[in-house]
Amino acid sequence: MSPPALAVVGLALCAGVVAFAYRESIGGYSTIGAAYGARIGCTCRYVSGLPLRECRAAIDVEDGPGMLFLSEDEDNQSVTARVPMLARQTAYYREGWGCVLEPWDD
Template sequence: MANKRTFMSSRWLWLFVLVLALGGAAWFAWGEGLRRTSEAGTAYGAHVACSCRYVSGRSLSDCSKDKLEGMELVMLSEDPAEKSVTASIPLIASDTATYREGYGCVLKEWEG
């Protein structure tokens, strides 16, 4: 019985290593494009949601309905004290737009 458990454990270990290696290879191949697309998507989402919230005066939950197809992973949060909205894709990208009187919603400067 001990040999069967060891065999099963080593099989799961190899499967885990294989999945990890394939994931690493996929990230290496497509990660930079994914990161850049995510940065553009979060910047767009933050700007549109900030305008919806602080220029149009709608609630953030109502503004979430305006997301374009393909933006399901973008999460929105607001800071009412700063009059800002942050759009993020967890562990990949995040951007914040802040309402400025006379300018509308302005994205924070990108650091690239």
């Protein structure tokens, strides 16, 4: 194996060890980020009435969730936020209540 390939394998192994060591923190922050994105996205879309593509700016904050993806279900008036392979949360618009997150599994 060439030295550059060996270096890449070593870095990948180190990244895997760090990800394993911090898996609970990474998962927790991903869930919180997805919940925040779903709630703010839903409020922006169904309370403010803006298109979902414009609501992304309301979610981006300094050092914000760069891997957060939003989708909407107009029939259910809901917005789902996903952090790929880590977390998914949905917020539903309810008349008189605003946007409410789906219950969390603890």
